Amino acid sequence: MKQKNVLQKNNITMWSEEKIDRFRQTLLNWYDESKRDLPWRETTNPYYIWVSEIMLQQTQVDTVIPYYNRFIKTLPKISDLAEAPEETLLKLWEGLGYYSRVRNMKVAAIQIQKDFEGKFPENHKDVLTLKGIGPYTAGAVTSIAFNQTQPAVDGNVMRVLSRLFEIDLDISKVSTRKVFEEIIRHLIDPERPGDFNQALMDLGATICTPKNYFPETSPVKEFNASYLNETWEKYPVKKKKTKVTEKTFYTLMIKNEKDEYLYEKRPSKGVLAGMFTPIMINQETFKEQGWKLFNEEDDYNSIVRELEQYIAEVYKLKIKMNSQPKGILKHVFSHIKWEMIVFEALALEDNARFENLKWIHMSQFDKEMFPVPTQKVNNLVETLTLF
DNA sequence: AACCCGTGGTT
DNA sequence: TAACCAAGGGT
Numbered sequence: 482m483k484q485k486n487v488l489q490k491n492n493i494t495m496w497s498e499e500k501i502d503r504f505r506q507t508l509l510n511w512y513d514e515s516k517r518d519l520p521w522r523e524t525t526n527p528y529y530i531w532v533s534e535i536m537l538q539q540t541q542v543d544t545v546i547p548y549y550n551r552f553i554k555t556l557p558k559i560s561d562l563a564e565a566p567e568e569t570l571l572k573l574w575e576g577l578g579y580y581s582r583v584r585n586m587k588v589a590a591i592q593i594q595k596d597f598e599g600k601f602p603e604n605h606k607d608v609l610t611l612k613g614i615g616p617y618t619a620g621a622v623t624s625i626a627f628n629q630t631q632p633a634v635d636g637n638v639m640r641v642l643s644r645l646f647e648i649d650l651d652i653s654k655v656s657t658r659k660v661f662e663e664i665i666r667h668l669i670d671p672e673r674p675g676d677f678n679q680a681l682m683d684l685g686a687t688i689c690t691p692k693n694y695f696p697e698t699s700p701v702k703e704f705n706a707s708y709l710n711e712t713w714e715k716y717p718v719k720k721k722k723t724k725v726t727e728k729t730f731y732t733l734m735i736k737n738e739k740d741e742y743l744y745e746k747r748p749s750k751g752v753l754a755g756m757f758t759p760i761m762i763n764q765e766t767f768k769e770q771g772w773k774l775f776n777e778e779d780d781y782n783s784i785v786r787e788l789e790q791y792i793a794e795v796y797k798l799k800i801k802m803n804s805q806p807k808g809i810l811k812h813v814f815s816h817i818k819w820e821m822i823v824f825e826a827l828a829l830e831d832n833a834r835f836e837n838l839k840w841i842h843m844s845q846f847d848k849e850m851f852p853v854p855t856q857k858v859n860n861l862v863e864t865l866t867l868f
Numbered sequence: 869a870a871c872c873c874g875t876g877g878t879t
Numbered sequence: 880t881a882a883c884c885a886a887g888g889g890t
Contacts, residue, residue: 533886534886534887535886535887536886537885537886537887538885538886538887538888539873539874539875539884539885539886539887539888540874540875540876540885540886541875541876541877541884541885541886542885542886543876543877544875544876544877544885545886576874576875576876577874577875578873578874578875578876579873579874579875579887579888580873580874581873581888581889582873582887582888585888585889612888612889613887613888613889614888615887615888615889616887616888617886617887617888618886618887618888621886633886635885635886635887636884636885636886636887637885637886638886654869655869655870656869678886679886682886685886686885686886690884691883691884691885692878692879692883692884693878693879721882721883722882722883723871724881724882725881725882751872751873752872752873752874753873753874754873812874812875813874813875814873814874814875815872815873815874815875816871816872816873816874817872817873852874852875853874853875853876854874
């Protein structure tokens, strides 16, 4: 029995060597003329390439640029990253999201100091051992910084290739990436692998986009089977996401006599792990615990009395809440939607002394790292007069 | 394999 | 507006 390779299994016919050569030339010529000027394209320093690739995970180029510039300016060497306190790193990352990315980078920087004598590893397998670096990022860094012929298959590349070859595999599945990597191993330019990978991504980001895709404007349209067959609207195939769940929180901005506000550090796992928010009480959990004498509608009086009692019992803190919410804020995550019913409150005695609680004065807000939902609450409260 | 993890921009 | 999307990785 003859063993079928990955491409044969998926009914993908690879181009001839001659066609592959023409494709490389066409794509790289287009890239040389049309590539975007990006700060991380001014260097081959693997550390800087690494930083950019981590920031670019699930994040748009325009968002990343200022973060990237500030990050490498503040921490110009891997050793700086390895030695930086977590608060410094989180402040540099504030607003970018997916905060485990920067925590993992610190872990990886320490790995590099320990296992690779402080020098970013060149071996692809070594790179993959670094925390937070997966198949895409390993391929990106080794191809761009070290000119290795490694595939770097991201969402752009899968979209471009699925249209070029009319591939109907579901690109939301992790296993699909391997098929596209095999295609890239055939196509990648051995002289300029990093540029080749980046060219495909630029093409996906600027021309071969998800929407507003006009294939006749593509520099490689003659290679595009879905264009020639007028089937491009079918690609890429992507399973729809499940709906986001909604959660409602009574959110308490508690102020003491020193005009400081009370924040609570979230658990080390889960959403916004280890970050500060005001005290947030999940409405559902609250009800389940038997605090249910209130009815909703526009009368918050009974809710407020219960919340005051709850804070006294759970946090050992006497507070006086305003009887009406200051506002209702919404924040959408990738998979959750928060509704925050924000109340202002005064601490009648400053005896909240739990480890996870922290009083912070408004004048220190810009020095603290706050996730965006907390920033929204802060902004709301900054506009109000308490009592 | 399926789900978790932020945020901002578009349609 | 709800849904979708963006240079993914960890568990």
